[in-house]
Amino acid sequence: MSILAGFLHYYKPYKRLFYNDMICAIIVSAIDLVFPQVLNYLTKNLLIQQTVEFIAIIGYIGAGxxxxxxxxxxxxxxxxxxxxxxxxxxxxxxxxDLFDHLQRLSFSYYDKNNTGEMMSKLVSDLFDISELAHHGPENIFISCLKLIGSFILLLLVNVPMTLILFSIAVSMTIFSYYQNKRMKVIFMENRKRIATVNALVQDSLAGIRVIKSFANEGIEREKFRQGNLQFLGSKESVYKIMGSFHAGNGLLEGLLYVVVLVSGGYFIAQGQLQATDLAVYALYIAIFINPLDVLINFTEQFQKGYAGFKRFAEVLQTQPEIIDKEQAIPLRQVKGHIEYRDVSFAYEGNKGVLNHVDFTVEAGKTIALVGPSGGGKTTVCSLLPRFYDVTAGAILVDGQDVRDVTLASLRNAIGIVQQDVYLFAGSIWDNIAYGRPDATQAEVVAAAQRANIHEFIAGLEDGYDTYVGERGVRLSGGQKQRIAIARLFLKNPPILILDEATSALDNESERHIQSALEELAQNRTTIIIAHRLSTIRHADEIIVINDGQIQERGDHKALLAQNGLYAMYYTMQFDGMDE
Known part of the structure; x- marks a missing residue:
């Protein structure tokens, strides 16, 4: 959408408010133009009347x-x-609209963009757009009415003087146009700078525990100081241009008054203008200059709003890479049979991450993916719910290509437990019920019991209403992990992905969670990514992925017998690193 068409689109639901606003603007402008005319009428007609008549008429005029x-x-x-x-x-x-669109965008968008910059577009940019949406049409409309009306009335008083004033007004318009072009660039740069500052703040506050653990507060202060100074430099550039803009227009406005004084005196001396007409003329000059001031001041608001809306429109124009096909069908009665058929994948601009990966998981079976970090294990799992689309090959669930089914039905069929659990800033209840928002109290409690977390929750002062803090900061890693597992018990998906779900936990927490995960995995198709090989001995098949390819596969005993990469990892973990 073009910038203008996109902006006007948001007026449609409020057409009545807009039209009423414009009607009120016409009335306000007309009334402002009336007073000098009343004064002109009084000076030319009523002052010659008798005192009694004058008092009666002036009373009516005052009441009017x-x-x-x-x-x-x-x-x-x-x-x-x-x-x-x-x-x-x-x-x-x-x-x-912006938030809804951000929800639709694919993972690749978030790989490239900073959360702080997105927050800047959601908050500060939209405030400037709101101010432009209200004041823009109103200021332009009222100012144009007053300019045209006062110009016509000035012509009625004295044509030569008005033409001189018009030439100065044209000069102001030309001056404003060129200054406006300079301001447009600066304000767009200013938007980017404040977005950078927001990004620095968000990044620093989100990582405050890491910062303090390394005692790197000084480094963060310096990073913020640099970003803040760059924003300050951008603001200074804005104000320098605005200074010359307003000062230049102020000079031209002063020139208007000088012209009125000099030319008015000349025309009075020539007998072409009456002194009373000059007084009325001066009143209309004030009315003529006021909308010019409004338009001049509006320029800053317009540039801020325009820059903000342009950034807003750029996000809305970004198309999600992962979308439903037109003929996509819902995935129903999922059994959980998964097939990776000659799958290859590469991130944008990077070499291949996966190359010709083939494997099958029978419904209800468990496979484990092991291998070195960066080998492609997490990517294999990210392709199943279509967080990214395969570059080549196909992934099938129950014989259907995942690209041919709706995203919602596909992702509803898959549950994921990750090493880095994300809890929303709310209560424990809110976070468990996130798995199925319409769940009953009994179902939420049952899910917590199956995840071995109910007793802990019941022992808290506020129980399930306990506030977990931002990202669950008030809970331990094991507690967060079990809440995430309870969330999945509630969702009850037929396919399960466990991505390093216990690798960051102590042994006691791991035992609790491992038993919960084993119950969760019963009768579900399960894909496990694990570095702790002790947790995957029970897997029906273990696949070793290295450099984006399947290097070994088989069950635990078979892979040990092969004495390959899996056997080497197993020996390193259980016989000691020294050996």
Missing amino acids: MLILYGIRYACQYYITTWGHVMGARMESDMRQ
């Missing part, structure tokens, strides 16, 4: 003006209140 300014008050209230409400609602719609 009071009524007009009462109407103006109501209109200005509507503009200020409901105009801002309209802008806030548009901002809310944009924020929702």
